[in-house]
Amino acid sequence: MTGDGGMDWLKQEVKIPETVQNKADEALARIREQAEKKEGAQTAKRMRRRSSRGKSIAAAILAAFLIVGTATAAVAAYMARMSAGLKDSLHISDEQERELMEQGDLVQNLQETEQQEQTETNE
DSSP, X not given: OOSGGGGHHHHSOOOOOHHHHHHHHHHHHHHHHHHHHHHHHHHHHHHHHHHHHHHHHHHHXXXXXXXXXXXXXXXXXXXXXXXXXXXXXXXXXXXXXXXXHHHHHHHHHHHHXXXXXXXXXXX
């Protein structure tokens, strides 16, 4: 067996019984399925992480909008109270208020007209 003839059996092609081959194929198929499931679970986990980041960003943006909206409403309420307080302290009647509003409208119209004239002369 130590000669050349003894090693010939190593060179021969090994014949695997069909049942053993089927069992090996089944085992490989199960391993592949488990790997795909695990990969799918990891992909789903990544997607959940991404969606939770998106939700966090959306919540931060929503909070910022709420803060800005609340601040705007607070300023508007303060200005309305200040205006009403000023009207009461100066003892302005409704008729006087209307006249002042009309004069303010006239002033605003004059300013807009002047701006239009300046832009026309500059062009």
